[in-house]
Amino acid sequence: MTALAQEAPVTTSETTTSEATTHGPDLDEVLWQAWKAMELPEGFHAEIIEGSIEVSPTGRFAHGQIANRLRRAIDKHLDKGAHAAYQDMNVVHDRKVWIPDCFVAPEDPEEHVTDDGIGIKASAVQMIVEVVSPGHDGLERDRERKRRAYARAGIPVYVLIDDYDDHGTVSVLTSPRPDDGVYTNAHHVGYGTEVTIPEGPAKGFTIGEAITGPPRDA
Numbered sequence: 001m002t003a004l005a006q007e008a009p010v011t012t013s014e015t016t017t018s019e020a021t022t023h024g025p026d027l028d029e030v031l032w033q034a035w036k037a038m039e040l041p042e043g044f045h046a047e048i049i050e051g052s053i054e055v056s057p058t059g060r061f062a063h064g065q066i067a068n069r070l071r072r073a074i075d076k077h078l079d080k081g082a083h084a085a086y087q088d089m090n091v092v093h094d095r096k097v098w099i100p101d102c103f104v105a106p107e108d109p110e111e112h113v114t115d116d117g118i119g120i121k122a123s124a125v126q127m128i129v130e131v132v133s134p135g136h137d138g139l140e141r142d143r144e145r146k147r148r149a150y151a152r153a154g155i156p157v158y159v160l161i162d163d164y165d166d167h168g169t170v171s172v173l174t175s176p177r178p179d180d181g182v183y184t185n186a187h188h189v190g191y192g193t194e195v196t197i198p199e200g201p202a203k204g205f206t207i208g209e210a211i212t213g214p215p216r217d218a
Contacts, residue, residue, distance in 0.1 A: 027051065032095040036118070048096045049145050056141075059101075059133060066131045066161055067101040069211045074104065074202055082107055083126065083201035090119025091128070093153040098146065102129040104202050126200045127157040132164055139164060147173065148181040157200050158183060159207070167215040170195050170207050191215040 035053050038046050043058045059067070067087065074085035084107045091098045092114050104127040105120055106112060112124035128150055132142045142160060150158045151173075160171040168191035173183035189195045192215045194208035 028095045035097060045099050047098050049098065049141065049149055054141065056133065056138070059131065062163070063101075063131050063133065066212060067129075070129055070131075070161070070207070071102045073211060074102065074205060077205045078104070078107075078201060081201060086120075091122050091125055092119040093122035093149075096149060096153075098128075098149065100128045101131045103127060104200070122153040122155065125155055127159065127197065127202050128155050129159040129161065132160060132162040134164060147183070151176040151183050152178050152181045154178045157197060157202070159197070161207070161212060163216055167191060167217070168212060170212065172197060174199060 031048055031051070031053060035046055035048055038053070038055075040046060040055065044055055045058070046053055046055045048054075058064075071085045071087050078084055083104050086103055086105060087101065088099065089103075091100060091103060097119060103125050105124045109120050109124060112121050113119070114121060130142045130146060132139060143162070147158060147160070154176050156174065156176065158173040158176075160169075160173070162169045162171065170189055170191070172187045172195055173185065175184040176182070177184055187195060187198075191212045192209060194206050197203055197205045197207075
């Protein structure tokens with residue numbers, strides 16, 4: 001699945017913040033308004049990631065199967081607690097917007113919904129999971145661009161389920177450093193080896209073959 005990136009216009013080094021404010025909305029606002037005005041055909045969604053609007057198709061069957069297994073399993077783990085697992089919702093942070101494959105947020109999220117009702121604030125999200133999409137753009141988006149974006153937003157736990165890394169890997173990234181856009185702790189295991197979420201509402205939740213399936217062929 002190849003994402004179509006709508007690149008942000010480039011400003012010159014001579015344009016100062018005060019000039020941008022005087023002459024019109026800033027770049028983030030332009031992208032935000034453009035994103036809100038988009039009308040996409042069924043089966044596509046758009047996100048704002050690192051200064052670009054990225055349009056990508058709905059995941060293929062194997063991708064959706066892993067995401068659905070994961071959400072159901074996390075919901076069982078969180079049963080009777082104050083948090084729940086969600087899919088197909090916008091997560092918003094400073095006029096950036098993402099649609100993760102799965103995320104954990106309060107069971108009663110009303111106070112965390114953005115004023116315009118478009119999505120839930122990233123500050124309420126305790127964990128995000130992405131199932132890596134195929135193709136160069138998909139791999140780079142989930143492994144690199146979203147990793148940086150989620151760290152900058154201070155998302156405490158980022159889980160990456162990657163069918164395309166060797167025979168399949170699960171990475172659990174924690175301890176974000178927002179100023180640098182990095183996670184300072186990372187734990188990687190291959191498909192077939194269980195990994196446990198170390199912190200947050202989903203602490204103790206284990207990802208193994210029941211979710212990922214067996215190791216992928218080389």
